[in-house]
Amino acid sequence: MNLTNCLILSFILLSIGILGVITRRNVIGILLSIEIMLNAANINFIAFARFSAHDSTAGAIFPVFVMAVSACEMAVALAIIIAMYRNKGHLDSRRLGELHG
Amino acid sequence: MADFALPYSFVIALLPLGAFLLIGLWVGRVSRGLTMVITLALPGASLLLALALAWSFFTTVLAHPELYPNRTLIAAEAAWLNFTPQLTGSLGVYLDPISVMMIVVITAIALMVNIYSVGYMRDDPGFGRFFALLNLFSFSMLGLVMSPNLLQMFVFWELVGVSSYALIGFWYQKPSAVAASKKAFIVTRFADAFFLVGIIALAFLAESFDFLTLNGGETAARLSHPVQLLGLEFNQLAVVGLLIFAGGWGKSAMFPLHIWLPDAMEGPTPVSSIIHSATMVVAGVFLAARMLPLFAASEVVLEVVRAVGVFTALFAAAIAVVQTDIKRILAFSTLSQLGYMMFSLGAVQLSGAAYGHEGLNPLGYSASMFHIFTHAFFKCLLFLGAGAVIHAVHSNEVEAMGGLRRAMPWTYWSLLAACLAIAGIPPLSGFWSKDAILLAAYQSGHVWTFSIGLLVGGLTAFYMFRFFFLIFHGPVPAERGVVHEDGWMTLPIVALAIPSVVAGYLCKDFFSAYFLIPLPLESSHLAHPVWLPVAAGAMGSAGLALAWVFYGRGDLALARRMLHRLALLHQLLVHKFYIDEGYLFLTRTVIFSGIAAPIKWFDRHIVDGAMNGVAMILQAGALLVRRVQNGQMTIYLGGTVLGIFFLYLFGRLPL
Incomplete structure (x- = not known):
């Protein structure tokens, strides 16, 4: 277990997340992919705090913040998705283009 | 009488302006009666002031040659545009014999035309608009003749152009009137472009717009040197002088820019009358007269003025002989008379004399101004009479006329006076001024100019009496309705007959005594042959007699035979030389x-x-x-x- 292994894991997670956002058509799937990318970032924080920082506190606390914010975000996003589903009857992101310029 | 009129002379011009604003902005749309009152009262007051001004000018300026050696007075002046410290364009009133004479003529003619128009335009829906524009026209012309400098003159020059444009195209529903007004405006604008270039060049070279400076000897000496233009060498003074004269060339409708004037007949007849007698066309002659001291320093300019004038006189008279539209006959006669005025100015220069101010004959100048004066009255009368005839028979063509003598006695006798005057039959006014012009040409030694002038005198008598006999004598066309004279129209016609008859004899000494070029000239004692007035009178009488033979006896067979024999020439003339x-x-x-x-x-x-x-x-x-x-x-x-x-x-x- 060293920094390189952790970064590789984080890179894999980020790539999965980006691939998910790009390829998924379901909005919930996109949301899940975003969560995966956030977790990749969290792993980075923890790994750098554990292996290379003099004072590991900040690196350990930051993922907690991220998790708290992403929980809120998830709640709001799910609420929007439910409302959207009720209005449109589907969650296909390709058909949700009303706001483009 | 005190000289109160001198400092307030600008009011003369402001009164018609006031009438224009009042009628144009308000009264014209509200009340015909009030329009009539204003259009008679304000120009009437203007005429009274002009007469007072003439008297004051005579008693103060002309009576004291020691105080006013140039017979010139700047009665009012206000700085207007400061271009550079040396070059200022001002607005003011410049009084000298010719401008005072023009002021009197313009106000008098304007009042007559206003009175006449009340009758002529009675049934026209554009009654108010017409009088507003007519007053603007006389305001513009008054401002023009009062100008103390070229800049103000150019402003009013263009105002004259604009108001004539609006008046010629007054009946804007008629496409021919619109075309004529555009033609008049474009042709005169074409000439004005040169005029403007000339003004700019002159202001740049002489550093002044003022006539007093420009006409002084220093300006001529300063400008008179060779310059290179387009690889050729010209005298700078001649170039500038010709550019300035080009403005007058177009405005006075000299050949080959004469084409707009006959077409301008599309306007209402009172407009033609005022254009031809007092405003617009004489502006060109006035400009040439105003700048004559400068022009006189360059022999080329005077040469051109004389040549253009004499050619136009002959050219237009020849065309007038065959026209059948009575207003066109008069239009070409005006062209011809303007030619007289122009070549008279050009005849100031003695033939073969030395270059410069020495060899000048002042008679040409005074004769030209004298002819403007007399011509204004009889030409205005001719047009007003023609308008009355047109009003009566509803046609411009001579075929519709004939035998109107009984039906329109006042018009008949007044027009007879005018025709005799323009034909140069002694002792009516035209004889004296034309005699002075011919004398000037003869004295200055321009043999050709003199001979053509004499010949054109005969032609003038011929075509004017052709006009006269065809209208009033001969058989009455069958389909004519009831013809009557209108009081409003007859009054100015009869009133103008008086100066047409007597103005020449009364004023001839006055003009030769005071209307001198503002140059330090010795009054040259040149030959004054006794036979000249006799020849001029005889020429006029011969023309009259010829017209009687062809057209006066009520039998046109001889005239038709003549036309048939000269068919080619006739065609050429009818088409006005295909210009x-x-x-x-x-x-x-x-x-x-x-x-x-x-x-x-x-x-x-x-x-x-x-x-x-x-x-x-x-x-x-x-x-x-x-x-x-x-x-x-x-x-x-x-x-x-x-x-x-x-x-x-x-x-x-x-x-």
């Missing part, structure tokens, strides 16, 4: 299709095409780029990732 056709060829074929059309093609296809091409490329590109922004998050994110990937690939990211 209009020549201009049409020049504009339509040469300029429009030869020059304008290729330029238009170049502009449409090359200049505009390049611009449109750029716009089209941009629009097509925009259509392509717009596809990218389709609102799909995934595309955007994919693009971002690809971008980062490429940046990484090309080593632009610090990884």
Whole structure:
């Protein structure tokens, strides 16, 4: 277990997340992919705090913040998705283009 | 009487302006009666003031030659435009014999035409508009003759042009009237462009607009040196002088810019009357007279003035002989008389005399001004009479006339006086002024000019009495209705007959005594042959007699036979020497299709095409780029990732 292994894991997670956002058509799937990318970032924080920082506190606390914010975000996003589903009857992101310029 | 009129002389011009504003902005739309009152009262007051001004001018300026050696008085002056410390354009009133004479003539003619128009325009829906414009016209002309400098003169010069444009095209429903007004405006504007160039050049070289400075000897000496233009060598003074004169050339309708004047007959007859007698066309002669001391320093300019004048006099008189529209006969007669005035100014220069101010004959100048004075009255009368006739028979053509003597006795006798005056039959007014002009030409030794002038005198008598006999004598056409004279119209006609008869005899000594070129000249004692007035009178009488033989006896058979024999010449004259056709060829074929059309093609296809091409490329590109922004998050994110990937690939990211 060293920094390189952790970064590789984080890179894999980020790539999965980006691939998910790009390829998924379901909005919930996109949301899940975003969560995966956030977790990749969290792993980075923890790994750098554990292996290379003099004072590991900040690196350990930051993922907690991220998790708290992403929980809120998830709640709001799910609420929007439910409302959207009720209005449109589907969650296909390709058909949700009303706001483009 | 005190000289109170001198400092307030500008009011003379402001009164018609007031009438224009009042009628044009308000009264004209409200009440015909009130319009009538204003249009008679304000020009009437203006005429009274002008007469008072003339008297004051006589008693103060002319009576004291020791105080006013140039017989000139700047009665009012206000700085207007300061171009540079040396060069100031001011507004003011410049009084000298010719401007005072013009002020009196303009106000008198304007009042007569106003009175007449009340009758003539009675049933016209544009009653108010007509009088507003008529007053603007006389205001412009008054401002022009009062100008103390070229700048103010140019402003009023253009105002005269604009108001004549509006009046010639007064009946704007008629396409021919619109075309005529455009023609008048464009032709005079064409000449005015040269005039403006001349003013700018003169102001630049002499550093002044003021006539007093420009006409002083220093300006002439300063300007008179050779310059290079287009690789040729010219005298600078001659070039500037000709440019200035070009303005008068167009305004006074000298050949070959005369084409607008006959067409200007499309306007209402009172307008023709005022254009031909007191405003507009004499402006050109007035300009030439005003600048004559400067012109006189260059023999070329006077040469041109004389040549153009004498040619126009002969040319127009020849055309007038065969015209059948009575207003056109009068129009060409005006052209011919303007030619007289012009060549008289040119005849100031002694033939073969030394270059410069020495060899000058002041008679040409005073004779020209004298002719403006007398011509204004009888030409105005002729037009008003012609208008009355047209009003009565509802046609401009001589065929519709004939035998009107019984039906219109007042008009008959007044027109007889006017025709005798313009024909130069002694002792009516035209005889004296024409005699003075011929004498000036003879004294200065211009044999050709003199002979042509004498010949044109005979032609004038012939065509004027052809006009007269065809209208009033001969058989009455069968289909004519009841003809009567209108009181409003007859009054000015009869009133103008008086000066037409007596003005020449009464004023001849006055003009030769006071209307001298403002130059320090010795009154040259030149020959005054006794036979000259006799010859002039005889020439006029001969023309009259010839007209009687052909047209006066009520039998046109002889005239028809003559026309038949001279058919070719007749055709040439009827078509006015094909000058209009020549201009049409020049504009339509040469300029429009030869020059304008290729330029238009170049502009449409090359200049505009390049611009449109750029716009089209941009629009097509925009259509392509717009596809990218389709609102799909995934595309955007994919693009971002690809971008980062490429940046990484090309080593632009610090990884």
